[in-house]
Amino acid sequence: MKFLELVLENFGPYVGRQTINLSPDREEQSYPIILVGGMNGGGKTTLMDAIRLALYGSRAQCSTRGSLSYPEFLSQCVNRHTPPNDSTRVELLFEHLQYDRRVEYRIVRYWKRSPKEGKDTLGILEGDWKDETLAQNWDEYIENLLPLGISSLFLFDGEQVKELAELEAPPPMVVDAIQSLLGLELAERLAVDLDILMARKRKEMASAKELSEIEEIEQRLEQSHLEQQAVKQEIEDLQELFRVAKLRETEAFERFISEGGKIAGERAKLDQQLADTHKKAQDIREALCEVAGGVLPLVLIQPLLEEAIAQGDRELRALSAKMAQGAIQERDRRLLDRLQQMDLGADSLAQVQAFLEAENQALNAEIAQTEEAWLEADAATLDRLRFILNHQLQAQVQSTTMLLNDLDDQEGQIESLDRQISTAASPEIYEQLQAEVRKTQAESARIEAALEEKNRRLRELETTLEATKKELANYGKQNLTRQNLRHLLDSAEKVQQTLKLFKQKLTLKKLNKLEVQVTECFRYLLHKSDLVHRIMIDAGNFSLTLYDPQGQFVPKHRLSAGEKQLLAIAFLWGLARVSGRQLPVAIDTPLGRLDSSHRQNLVERYFPSASHQVILLSTDTEIGKTEVATLREQEAIAREYLLKYDAKHRQTTVEAGYFW
Template sequence: MILQKIELNNFGSYKDYNAFNLNTSDPGKKIVIIGGKNGAGKTTLFVAVELALYGHYCFGYKNSGKRYTKKIMTYINDQAKMDEDENAYVAIEFSDSTNGDLDQYRIVRSWSWKKGEPKEDFQVVKNGYHLADQDLADFQIFLLHLIPPALLKLCFFDGERIAEYLLDDQKNNVRDALMVLSGNDTFDIMYSNVRKVLTSSSSEEDDITREYLQSKSTLKRLRQTRDRLADEIAELQAQQDEKNADIERLKKEYSDQGGISLDEWKTLNTQLKEEEERRERINWERKATAAEILPFIIVGPLLDQVRPQIAREHEFKTWKAISESIQTDRFKNAVVSSVDKAGAPDAERLGSILYDDIIKFLLPANGWADFVPLFGLSDDDEMRVQAVLNRVSQFEIKKIAGYRKRLDKSLKKSQEIREKLQNSSVENYQEYTDAISKITKEIYDLSLQSQSKQTELTACEEDIIAAEKELETAYKKLEMDIKRRSVSAISSKVLLLLEDLQVIIFDRLIREVREDTLTEFNRLIRKRKFIDDIQIDNEFRVHLLRKQIVEKKDLIKICRRSGIAGIQRSLRKYAFSQLSELIGNPDERNFGKELESCHLNEFELMMEIDKDTLSKGETQVFVMSLYWAMMQQCKCELPFIIDTPFARIDTDHRANIVEQFFKRLPGQLFVLSTNEEIGSKHMLALHDQTSNIFLLEYGDDKCTHIMNNQYFEV
């Protein structure tokens, strides 16, 4: 399908007749760039194309009733709306070769509003011939088949909203679109019809089939209940985390406002008293120094003469004691007697000589006879004086300044404590503790609710195991019963075949889309190894995975505190499955034991990234990668209209998207851009594939004007 012309008459800000002529002589040029500032009419053009093709389906209405016509009137040009003789329309000309032959179509959807009553008219021209009224309904079905509603959001790509559409876990948008794109939606229709036949059958032989369908329905319901309970448990845990954060916030606010506990108040007063006692001790030391040491330091040089004087007086005392002991007749007689005993002749004379020599040796003539002691200290007094001298000599002068510093430090600390006491208060302590107690109780209540939900979840998982066994039994019974059944048996067999075929189709689709998405994302994203894998589950929900080292000791703590359920919540599906495999896939009862006995101290696991934590730009790059991968499954060539292409995308990624996304997207591409999105570099990169360029300007007449082959001054 190739769009060749778009016409708007009195539609939105497009007053009177306006046209986009899209014909090109080069079929290889498939990109149409339409620039316009915000409010210039790009989104109006976007809606006009949708509306021309789909009518009331464009807005999600089941019919073209009053709600639809009321909606249409909001799009009629305000100036034209004042004249009841005016009309408005949107028209599209396109070619299509879906049925083998190249057909030319012109669609015109117009409105008039005589007497304020809006009326719609729909006309189709095929290969130059107007279709009759009875053929228009078939043509509308043809259009819905050509671009089914499941593809509407993909072909008409709103950059601001595409992420919400593709990543909505509550809807199967990705699944539905993929099935249509790949041409496999027929199997869904067949499966649905067969189910209706079998479910509505009242014959006894269909009981087995109904039992199988009922078992499958029960299992689906239980799995949905399990997922709901898991989400509720996660939500309760998140609420507990918020409450804990509230407690920390209250503590901080109470602290910032000077609030302290009674124990802290007592501690501050105790510290203040200790500082006062410390200063008393310092002052006592300072006074002692002033009394016992400072006088000696003041006399300075005089003190240096004391030790030599004491030493001389000590020597004098020694000399005097010796003198008094040997300068006696008794000692002299003893010396003479000793000489005589030695048998020396003339002992008296020799003894006198020896005595005189002893006197000269022991008592030399050094002036001690005239020496007069200054202090006259006793031995005890001398020891006390020496002790004082030692203390004085060992005393460091800087200690005197140290006393001052220690006092200043203590005074400063006391001042800080007093200021803290002055700025602190226990006045609101009771109110603070009451608030903390209230939140703590709320956390406890949430914990009880979480435990209750966990009990329900455990019971539900047990029911799922039982239901899976029942489904397996029903499946086997159905297989056996098929052998003896006629029409219903054939339907049952078709049902089973379609289910098996769906599994094969789903597996292939999921594998190819997963691989293409990962490849395209790594091609577009600036960060290397931002994600390591992508998984798409059976419900076609997309999961982003990144390798992460997880310590075994942390897992053991979680397991001991919250059991295997806590690990499942922390690791989530894929990482938990990987961990279970690494430790031997133990059952729930032995999981903790096998984890602790595992020889590994850490595990490299594929942890799921919460898509809500991605930046808006990263989310948009990922969505465009998923979009591109899905388009690879398309079995026909469709036009794409992309409004706000670079929503939330930074400069570096824009260049990648131009090269790797726009230029490689199959089919005709319309890019509706503001002056802040597609710039000169992008225009140059797209030049070889650009067929048409238009610039929309919103004039002073409050109307949109189309400038052919013009663009912003980039």
């Protein structure tokens, strides 16, 4: 099956007649993706609703219908600028194989603002010829081609994937669709048909009294069935109300956080933290003052003190030289006298005398070059000053640096706490925000309690139904004595047991195939290939259980939000592959909360392979420049459209091309 063309005329924000070519075939080649871009509120979801409405009419599960009746919904879909006498129109052209030949059908639905008889007018065209018979039996025909029950698995949006990702087990509507898609409802339908046949035979062959009793039991059975359906509908309604209530509760809590409610609730704690931090900062300042009362200020004149030490050393050396000069001269005189007594000879004595004079002249020159002493510091004072510079002063500089760093940290914390406290809501606003949170929480709790009560009632009804069926079966055994009826009832019971066993084995066989496909799809989409090795599906509620390569259970809460969405998409993809149906896939807002790596995997691996035709309805932030470039490089896009929304006139027009 392929969608070839969608025509909208005065539908929703689309004024006038606008045509979108959806064919994946271009230039005699097939490309799977039809890319439709649009901003939020620009009409993307309306396109999806138009496809559903064209296919299913009053049974369509459109996003904006809610609790509206079908006439009210049709009136709501009429563009606000449509003249009173003009019609609103939705057309969907598609092709599929019928008896090994390709046929094209155009579904046409049109109506006015106040639809005649509360419904639209349906026409089915095969080529250019109108098929009245097919139009009258369209609901039965489309159920064989694309059943309504499974349409949500092929025409879905990001919110549906998000909801499916968060649930432990699929909702009842999805479970029914899965059973229909896997062919599991056939055995159930046969069992129901068999119950009807048995009831009919009992009526044919029972006495008047027996017939009356059987009819009374069947009435109770029918009443229980009706009440069961009503309770199921109430449960679905309550589940939707609960979803909305939880959404409002989340929004109220987020508003409570963003508008300073949480900080206002923690104001006393923050004030105490601020006071403690101020005290720590003051203690550090006092410690700095204490350090500054020691030798630390000398660091300001450290070069000058080093020059003073050098000057003192020079003065001490000059003083030592002056003190030694007299003693040296006296020694030289005694040495010369001694040498004269030894009669060394005039030449040798002259040489020694010349050497001593040269040494004395050098010493005199050194003393002459020394500056005049002005520091007059002794050696002990210089040693003390040298110890202060080399040891005490360095230690105090390091200590001061650490104190200053601590002070910076404390002042940073003070600034941060001041900012937090400044954003706190006022007491009046805090009370309002807190009251809103409590109100939404109470509403969620009330709906949840009502939902639990309805589920309990549903379980009671199921027990009653089983007991009534057993009573009806036992009645037939005890009171209907004819051999042919007994044979029929016994055979029917055996067939029912066989059907039950058949359904169990069929379910296991289908689920085994589905588990393989879902595991393969999930590992293909996930960039962490070692996270999950196998996925098992519960035969009762179709919940998923994950196991790692070592066979250990992987709790679902360990997955990130993006990984949960990929798991939901892998589930839908695996279902489509197991079903064997060649159906188009349409996805509204497909990339949700996915991070860049998961988004890239989905763009590269899922979209081009999800089906032979994939209609993507996306904003500019979901499929952006990088993603659309990737799809173009893969030659996966057949056509690109952009929904241009005029906010002033609240109208949307369809143009060729994407955002970039």
